[in-house]
Amino acid sequence: MAAGAASEPVTAAAEAARRAKALREAIRAHDHAYYVLDAPTVSDAEYDALYRELVELEARHPALVTPDSPTRRVGGQPVAAFAPVRHRVPMLSIRTETDTTAGAAEKFDARIRRELGLPDGAPPVAYVAELKFDGLAVSLRYERGLLAVAATRGDGEVGEDVTRNARTIRAIPQRLATADPPEVLEVRGEVYMRRADFARLNERQRAAGGKPFINPRNTAAGAVRQLDPAATAQRPLRFFAYGLGETAGCTLPATHSGVLRMLRDFGLPVCADWRVARGAGELAAFYEDVARRRDDLPFDIDGVVYKVDDLAAQRRLGYVTREPRWAVAHKFPAEEAATTVQDIGVQVGRTGAITPVARLAPVFVGGVTVTNATLHNEDEVRRKDVHVGDTVVVRRAGDVIPEVVRVVVERRPPDARPFRMPAHCPECGSAIARLPDEAVARCTGGLFCPAQRKQALLHFAGRRAMDIEGLGDKLVDQLVDAGLVRTPADVYSLATGELAALERMAEKSAANVVAAIEKSKRTTLARFVFALGIRHVGEATARDLARHFGGLDALMAADEASLQEAPDVGPVLAQSVAGFFAEPHNRQVIEALRAAGVRWDEHAPQRAAAGPLAGKTVVLTGTLPTLSRDAAKALVESAGGKAAGSVSKKTDYVVAGAEAGGKLDRARELGIRIIGEEGLRALLAGRQP
Numbered sequence: 001m002a003a004g005a006a007s008e009p010v011t012a013a014a015e016a017a018r019r020a021k022a023l024r025e026a027i028r029a030h031d032h033a034y035y036v037l038d039a040p041t042v043s044d045a046e047y048d049a050l051y052r053e054l055v056e057l058e059a060r061h062p063a064l065v066t067p068d069s070p071t072r073r074v075g076g077q078p079v080a081a082f083a084p085v086r087h088r089v090p091m092l093s094i095r096t097e098t099d100t101t102a103g104a105a106e107k108f109d110a111r112i113r114r115e116l117g118l119p120d121g122a123p124p125v126a127y128v129a130e131l132k133f134d135g136l137a138v139s140l141r142y143e144r145g146l147l148a149v150a151a152t153r154g155d156g157e158v159g160e161d162v163t164r165n166a167r168t169i170r171a172i173p174q175r176l177a178t179a180d181p182p183e184v185l186e187v188r189g190e191v192y193m194r195r196a197d198f199a200r201l202n203e204r205q206r207a208a209g210g211k212p213f214i215n216p217r218n219t220a221a222g223a224v225r226q227l228d229p230a231a232t233a234q235r236p237l238r239f240f241a242y243g244l245g246e247t248a249g250c251t252l253p254a255t256h257s258g259v260l261r262m263l264r265d266f267g268l269p270v271c272a273d274w275r276v277a278r279g280a281g282e283l284a285a286f287y288e289d290v291a292r293r294r295d296d297l298p299f300d301i302d303g304v305v306y307k308v309d310d311l312a313a314q315r316r317l318g319y320v321t322r323e324p325r326w327a328v329a330h331k332f333p334a335e336e337a338a339t340t341v342q343d344i345g346v347q348v349g350r351t352g353a354i355t356p357v358a359r360l361a362p363v364f365v366g367g368v369t370v371t372n373a374t375l376h377n378e379d380e381v382r383r384k385d386v387h388v389g390d391t392v393v394v395r396r397a398g399d400v401i402p403e404v405v406r407v408v409v410e411r412r413p414p415d416a417r418p419f420r421m422p423a424h425c426p427e428c429g430s431a432i433a434r435l436p437d438e439a440v441a442r443c444t445g446g447l448f449c450p451a452q453r454k455q456a457l458l459h460f461a462g463r464r465a466m467d468i469e470g471l472g473d474k475l476v477d478q479l480v481d482a483g484l485v486r487t488p489a490d491v492y493s494l495a496t497g498e499l500a501a502l503e504r505m506a507e508k509s510a511a512n513v514v515a516a517i518e519k520s521k522r523t524t525l526a527r528f529v530f531a532l533g534i535r536h537v538g539e540a541t542a543r544d545l546a547r548h549f550g551g552l553d554a555l556m557a558a559d560e561a562s563l564q565e566a567p568d569v570g571p572v573l574a575q576s577v578a579g580f581f582a583e584p585h586n587r588q589v590i591e592a593l594r595a596a597g598v599r600w601d602e603h604a605p606q607r608a609a610a611g612p613l614a615g616k617t618v619v620l621t622g623t624l625p626t627l628s629r630d631a632a633k634a635l636v637e638s639a640g641g642k643a644a645g646s647v648s649k650k651t652d653y654v655v656a657g658a659e660a661g662g663k664l665d666r667a668r669e670l671g672i673r674i675i676g677e678e679g680l681r682a683l684l685a686g687r688q689p
């Protein structure tokens, strides 16, 4: 056998071993950059390519697999139960201060000073202030630098062996980043999940038709305690180290801040958001600062932790039962709490938006007593499946409006009842409607509804609408609050004296406003239609509608089909306009505006000459089911037809309603086509009656 041939495989194997080692080191470095430094060095795609190459290499050369290879993180066989692990140094709990004011820091500091026997004039004690992560405590035991055992806290003395699960967490190094590892280093810390990772996980879960997870903490804790490590590997878990358990063959720093730096130097993820705080004042300042930033953090916390920095002082302070005397957890007010839904009402917004609101049995959450929580909209109520009578979890974070997070379905009473969107606005009794493209239902009484009053008036008086100079938001506020104006029509009966009596309103400016109101009476149909504030009707649409229908009566009488014949009017807009004019409250206000003298020139509609009734003569008789005589006449004219008063041989159609008399007889005599309102609508839409 030639020497070359024999050495060939040896060289190939050596090359494979070299490459595997290089890949493992690269992946470890990228993991460290990503999870510990929070500063990724490669794209996900590049990372995946390295990982796949290592998997393939190890598949071809099984002898190259090392126990700490990144490829071993995938999981493996499920276990029947977790083996118990006795903690050689107990995993202590921490005393919790629930007083949510800065006073808690003073209490802690005063106790520490007393127990350390410090005289009054002594300098402030140095503490480390950290975040209190909301996850699951674990202990990681590194032996000669290699991860040997991972355990949960259990009862503090004996925990569960979750080593195989911990190995799937990429934020947990399989080996310490040191050439000279200690004999034993037990690292204590928290497994947690970032909010964004949690949200993505839930998106995937929902897309797969699964039940969504409740919150990051429970999900992280549940994932660590999965019997199947492959399931743990599917969860985006992270880890923060914050303390030590047993150590051997390791020179410890003199301070806790030194420990945190040492852990970081060993390649463990340590949250950078900690500081040395001197005295109660600096502890309280940290608490306040974190409380303000809490919602901006990428993960959930439930408070901060204060620890005496000096380790010798920690030893002197010692323990009471299961709690160290040298540390305290200073909690934030809980952001979630359970309570019951006593009713589901609706609230009307400035734009008429109807928001379902859960009326709750009072509950203290996020630092205040909450009695109402928003349910956003109808679909949201369905999605969350909230019934009256349900027990629900309510969340109030920061300044945001309290919301219902979820229902505790197991506690639903048999007489719980689902929410039904009311048909009428609780503020004004107008119809509630939901446009096809919208999530939100709205009150259609835009001109009449007290909830929409200020908004409607401001829009009405606006420069591009009725253009009433001087009627701005401050005056609108005053007029509405004083009860002088309820609908836009009331504006036209305001007297100079009434205005002048308002605060900060001189006689002269009152007279100016009255003059501007008077002047606004002379307007155009397009401006008037825009001023009504119909949803989706902007200036351009208002102009199109005015031009197309020529007069207000024709516009008001148009049904959805005829509206859609106007340029650029689709089904949503047509439904919005028809719905607005169908609301009797709005019609009343429009009538009052006309009666007050608001006027415009009605044009012959643009398309009339070419309209579906061009050249036709129509006679109206009797009472039509929905159209007034005027409205029907306006519609005929807007379609290019002539509405005549009497029937003759030249009459093309007689539109007959209830109690039609002589004209109907005459039409029969002359053999003229007789139709009803339906037939008229067909003609207007260009169809055969």
Ligand code: IVH
Binding pocket: 092, 093, 094, 095, 130, 131, 132, 133, 134, 135, 136, 137, 189, 190, 242, 243, 305, 324, 327, 329
């Ligand atoms: S130190 C001897 N530091 O809060 C002190 N704990 O009951 C041991 N926690 O079980 C705990 N963040 O899971 C410490 N920065 C932090 C922490 C923290 C969260 C958890 C830990 C512990 C619980 C306190």
